[in-house]
Amino acid sequence: MMRMTVLASGSKGNSTVISSSRTRVLVDAGLSCRELLKRMSIAGEDPSQLDAILVTHEHQDHIAGLSVLARRLNIPVFFTEPTHRAWVRMLTPRTTMTYAKWLDHVQREKEARAAAVATGASDNDLAVESETIDGIAAEAARLNRSDDANTTLELPIDPDEEDLCAPESPSAVAQKPDPTRLPAVEYFHSGTQFSIGDIDITPFTIPHDAADPCGFVFESEGIRMAVATDLGYMPPNVKAALRRIDVLLLESNHDLEMLRDGPYPWSVKQRVLSRVGHLSNNATAEFLQKDYDGGATWIVLGHLSESNNAPELVRLSAEQALGNHPTLLGNRILLAHQATPLDPITL
Numbered sequence: 535m536m537r538m539t540v541l542a543s544g545s546k547g548n549s550t551v552i553s554s555s556r557t558r559v560l561v562d563a564g565l566s567c568r569e570l571l572k573r574m575s576i577a578g579e580d581p582s583q584l585d586a587i588l589v590t591h592e593h594q595d596h597i598a599g600l601s602v603l604a605r606r607l608n609i610p611v612f613f614t615e616p617t618h619r620a621w622v623r624m625l626t627p628r629t630t631m632t633y634a635k636w637l638d639h640v641q642r643e644k645e646a647r648a649a650a651v652a653t654g655a656s657d658n659d660l661a662v663e664s665e666t667i668d669g670i671a672a673e674a675a676r677l678n679r680s681d682d683a684n685t686t687l688e689l690p691i692d693p694d695e696e697d698l699c700a701p702e703s704p705s706a707v708a709q710k711p712d713p714t715r716l717p718a719v720e721y722f723h724s725g726t727q728f729s730i731g732d733i734d735i736t737p738f739t740i741p742h743d744a745a746d747p748c749g750f751v752f753e754s755e756g757i758r759m760a761v762a763t764d765l766g767y768m769p770p771n772v773k774a775a776l777r778r779i780d781v782l783l784l785e786s787n788h789d790l791e792m793l794r795d796g797p798y799p800w801s802v803k804q805r806v807l808s809r810v811g812h813l814s815n816n817a818t819a820e821f822l823q824k825d826y827d828g829g830a831t832w833i834v835l836g837h838l839s840e841s842n843n844a845p846e847l848v849r850l851s852a853e854q855a856l857g858n859h860p861t862l863l864g865n866r867i868l869l870a871h872q873a874t875p876l877d878p879i880t881l
């Protein structure tokens with residue numbers, strides 16, 4: 535038996551449970567600890583049964599709840615070494631600044647305050663405005679890997695609520711724990727198979743703007759499941775990794791026209807479209823039509839952009855690609871969501 539439960543998929547958070555009859559791993563923890571536990575309970579997955587967390591890459595939408603969840607469940611986190619290092623760097627605030635930079639920083643703050651007073655903007659006005667551009671700014675910051683994106687990785691936790699995600703002890707409330715502290719860290723290398731319990735895992739390199747991003751193939755009892763999102767294009771090694779897969783979670787990020795006419799700044803559009811960005815519906819359709827072996831029982835399309843895609847376009851594009859290929863009619867397509875977990879897929 536193998537089971538895939540997509541808890542969340544999209545640029546605001548990604549997380550998927552992969553289980554065999556006796557092992558359970560979480561791929562990415564891109565929502566707050568609390569939200570991940572909530573979604574696991576909705577989907578019928580028991581968090582206390584998780585054996586490990588695997589990280590595809592260090593972008594915010596894949597690691598937002600990582601350290602809190604790993605500490606609460608007291609389970610190891612599997613990274614590649616470059617991804618682990620990049621993650622630690624992201625969570626470690628820069629504490630030094632040259633004197634010249636500091637003067638510049640102070641001057642800018644002064645100017646911003648003066649400008650706010652001159653326009654008569656109240657704090658509330660500023661708050662509302664920053665909230666509306668938050669989503670775009672977060673995506674832009676993430677894609678540009680700006681330092682600003684790295685400062686608020688742990689989502690706020692309500693200290694009054696007694697649950698798995700609540701602070702460890704009263705002293706921990708006063709003194710924030712080191713966000714890079716994990717119960718255990720294990721390293722893997724893309725291209726080298728390893729095992730957790732009775733699941734064999736083969737990580738494969740993907741082209742994406744992170745330190746050492748990867749996808750995974752999971753195999754147990756002859757059933758194979760794969761997770762392949764966050765890739766700028768389909769290189770030969772990914773096409774090879776995605777053969778003989780029974781359940782495939784594959785990216786279908788954006789509609790090209792919607793992205794071009796969409797709200798993102800030009801530099802972000804360029805990044806998404808680049809060979810280290812995300813797969814468009816067209817690119818995914820091209821893979822399904824030309825390179826995919828047609829063996830999967832389920833294809834789950836995920837990491838859909840909320841601003842630059844529409845579920846109907848994703849489905850149409852994939853169904854057309856599979857429909858053009860007479861041997862592939864047995865495939866069933868599902869769309870993974872950002873806001874709600876998918877029903878578990880069991881084979």
Ligand SMILES: [Zn+2]
Pocket residue numbers: 544545548593595596764837
């Ligand atoms: Zn992502």
Ligand SMILES: [Zn+2]
Pocket residue numbers: 591593742744764
């Ligand atoms: Zn990413």
